[in-house]
Amino acid sequence: MTQLELQKVSKFFGGLAAISRLDLQVQQGEIIGLIGPNGAGKTTTFNVITGELRPNEGEVIFEGQDITGLRPHQVATLGIVRTYQLVTLFPGYTALKNVLVGLHLGARIGFAEAILNSRSHQRKELHLYRQAQEILNFFNLQAVADEPAENLPHGLQRKLGVAIALAARPKMLLLDEPLTGMNPNEVLEMIATIRRIRDRNGITVVVVEHNMRAVMALCERIVVINFGVRIAEGAPQDIQANKQVVEAYLGSDSHAA
Amino acid sequence: MTRVRPDPDRQGKFLGEMKAQQKSRLYFLGLFVLLGLVPLVLRSEYYLHVLIAMFYHVIYATTYRFILRTGQFHFGAHAFVGIGAYASVLLVMRAGWSFWLAMPAAGLIAAFFAVLIGYPTLRLKGIYFAIITWGFGDTLRFIYMRFKEPFGGPLGIFAIPGPNPITIPGLITIDFSQKTHFYFLALALMIVTLYILHRMEQSRFGLIFGAIREGDRLARAVGINIMNYKVLAFAVCSGLGAMAGSFYAHYTYYISPLDFSVLLTIYLAIYTVVGGQERYAGVIVGTVVLMLAGEVFAGYSHYQLLMYSGFLIVILLFLPGGLISLPGLLTRVGSRAEEKEGEKFRNDPA
Numbered sequence: 001m002t003q004l005e006l007q008k009v010s011k012f013f014g015g016l017a018a019i020s021r022l023d024l025q026v027q028q029g030e031i032i033g034l035i036g037p038n039g040a041g042k043t044t045t046f047n048v049i050t051g052e053l054r055p056n057e058g059e060v061i062f063e064g065q066d067i068t069g070l071r072p073h074q075v076a077t078l079g080i081v082r083t084y085q086l087v088t089l090f091p092g093y094t095a096l097k098n099v100l101v102g103l104h105l106g107a108r109i110g111f112a113e114a115i116l117n118s119r120s121h122q123r124k125e126l127h128l129y130r131q132a133q134e135i136l137n138f139f140n141l142q143a144v145a146d147e148p149a150e151n152l153p154h155g156l157q158r159k160l161g162v163a164i165a166l167a168a169r170p171k172m173l174l175l176d177e178p179l180t181g182m183n184p185n186e187v188l189e190m191i192a193t194i195r196r197i198r199d200r201n202g203i204t205v206v207v208v209e210h211n212m213r214a215v216m217a218l219c220e221r222i223v224v225i226n227f228g229v230r231i232a233e234g235a236p237q238d239i240q241a242n243k244q245v246v247e248a249y250l251g252s253d254s255h256a257a
Numbered sequence: 258m259t260r261v262r263p264d265p266d267r268q269g270k271f272l273g274e275m276k277a278q279q280k281s282r283l284y285f286l287g288l289f290v291l292l293g294l295v296p297l298v299l300r301s302e303y304y305l306h307v308l309i310a311m312f313y314h315v316i317y318a319t320t321y322r323f324i325l326r327t328g329q330f331h332f333g334a335h336a337f338v339g340i341g342a343y344a345s346v347l348l349v350m351r352a353g354w355s356f357w358l359a360m361p362a363a364g365l366i367a368a369f370f371a372v373l374i375g376y377p378t379l380r381l382k383g384i385y386f387a388i389i390t391w392g393f394g395d396t397l398r399f400i401y402m403r404f405k406e407p408f409g410g411p412l413g414i415f416a417i418p419g420p421n422p423i424t425i426p427g428l429i430t431i432d433f434s435q436k437t438h439f440y441f442l443a444l445a446l447m448i449v450t451l452y453i454l455h456r457m458e459q460s461r462f463g464l465i466f467g468a469i470r471e472g473d474r475l476a477r478a479v480g481i482n483i484m485n486y487k488v489l490a491f492a493v494c495s496g497l498g499a500m501a502g503s504f505y506a507h508y509t510y511y512i513s514p515l516d517f518s519v520l521l522t523i524y525l526a527i528y529t530v531v532g533g534q535e536r537y538a539g540v541i542v543g544t545v546v547l548m549l550a551g552e553v554f555a556g557y558s559h560y561q562l563l564m565y566s567g568f569l570i571v572i573l574l575f576l577p578g579g580l581i582s583l584p585g586l587l588t589r590v591g592s593r594a595e596e597k598e599g600e601k602f603r604n605d606p607a
């Protein structure tokens with residue numbers, strides 16, 4: 001079942017088309033890779049899906065609903081949550097509090113009960129705390145729960161970023177270069193984690209990533225874009241064999257391997 | 258309390274904070290009792306008056322500061338205090354309401370206005386929001402001046418009745434014939450306000466307000482409707498400030514448009530900066546210290562704003578964290594060497 005569909009979406013910055021009449025379909029429950037050289041329009045595609053940018057033309061359809069032009073918090077409420085290429089956290093907050101904020105959509109705490117701090121409110125808070133702990137455990141971050149996010153080493157910050165997104169209970173996760181700056185061991189761990197997110201919770205995952213080995217290992221389907229245009233689509237082995245793709249990468253990007 | 262998984266490593270700061278929160282109600286009650294004893298010792302009406310004025314100014318200042326902390330350069334606190342005062346006076350004197358209904362109603366009316374002007378304007382940042390809220394306050398002031406009916410015009414409204422007497426038969430009568438009665442009412446209002454603000458800061462709402470400060474983009478990405486949170490803070494704080502405004506009107510028996518000029522907001526801004534806005538106690542310290550200084554130099558009231566500005570400049574130059582940062586600063590100077598060691602450690606990633 002097609003869960004997300006971009007129909008001829010374009011986004012211009014001045015005269016430059018960051019993405020141009022881009023079509024993209026994401027199936028429910030798949031792990032799909034969105035790849036392309038630097039500046040190809042991958043992040044812009046995410047920004048358009050999540051409502052951080054309004055496309056100049058085209059539609060974004062999520063689960064049958066036109067979500068073009070919705071605001072980011074509305075898109076998140078519908079179930080699409082993203083992470084950022086540059087690690088984006090609540091830097092002064094501890095890892096635990098970062099995840100607690102991520103739990104926002106499921107929190108359901110009323111203003112009056114929070115002020116009165118009633119018994120039932122305390123139970124809800126405790127429940128949220130447990131959920132946050134579970135998520136930290138899932139990412140193997142429990143040891144740094146009380147550590148301010150800004151003090152964490154880069155690899156853990158990346159993990160925490162995904163943990164926050166997962167806390168929002170998305171139906172679809174958009175991960176923008178989740179492996180950048182990680183050491184090989186962390187990369188393997190993250191690949192396993194992303195797989196588990198999908199297998200355990202049935203969450204669809206769209207990954208933008210430059211690490212080709214990781215993309216090949218993780219994704220079931222790959223879409224390649226260059227200069228904002230889709231140039232190839234298919235299973236990992238097809239993509240590897242695709243001349244156009246190899247050219248695009250050799251032409252402008254050294255990450256190709 | 259409920260048991261948490263017996264994981265010795267994860268007894269966690271957060272649970273400790275939660276536990277402490279359950280006790281905080283007691284601290285506020287303790288503060289009420291403690292300050293409630295003051296009239297037993299302090300017989301002078303003058304000093305009681307100074308304290309009463311301090312109490313409602315603490316309400317103005319702490320609610321003002323909360324709005325600042327949501328990232329909005331609010332410059333119209335006087336508008337909402339004024340709405341509270343005029344609304345409650347009119348409800349009592351024209352509609353014949355009891356003060357005890359009119360005061361909360363005045364708070365709700367101010368909160369309603371805050372929602373009304375909040376949605377279109379709270380997305381404005383910095384000086385733009387300041388100008389709009391300032392303008393709103395001055396517009397209201399113009400309306401009070403221009404329309405003698407029902408606002409009393411430039412001369413204001415006279416002979417405002419005090420709060421209606423409360424009688425618990427056979428036990429006690431509080432008829433607001435004495436300063437102490439007002440003292441307890443102001444004290445109760447202040448404690449309740451401080452408790453509400455404290456909970457707003459310590460509860461999940463504070464967590465979200467802080468998250469919006471820490472990273473608004475990520476906050477949106479996890480589904481937080483920032484505008485709703487800003488409007489909520491704006492409305493609740495404006496409403497609480499308005500209730501204090503209502504108290505002010507029925508305590509001084511007289512209000513005029515001059516009471517609610519931008520000067521009030523300027524004072525609040527000075528209290529906030531001088532005391533230090535990082536922490537909630539800072540604003541209280543700022544209000545108390547500056548108001549006491551104001552009393553000491555009461556004979557020179559023409560120069561009050563000048564004196565306050567002097568304070569402000571000194572603080573901005575030498576103590577940017579405000580008076581509340583002073584104790585921390587002093588201990589740090591005392592152990593500078595150790596601090597440097599600590600710094601090194603902290604900057605070391607992992």
Ligand SMILES: Nc1ncnc2c1ncn2[C@@H]1O[C@H](COP(=O)(O)OP(=O)(O)O)[C@@H](O)[C@H]1O
Nearest residue numbers: 013017018036037038039040041042043044045
């Ligand atoms: N906010 C922006 N303003 C102007 N140009 C932008 C902006 N965001 C992206 N671009 C441009 O759009 C193109 C695509 O960028 P981006 O989507 O970030 O690429 P990718 O994520 O694939 O590396 C680039 O040429 C980039 O410079």
Ligand SMILES: [Mg+2]
Nearest residue numbers: 042043044085
């Ligand atoms: Mg990018």
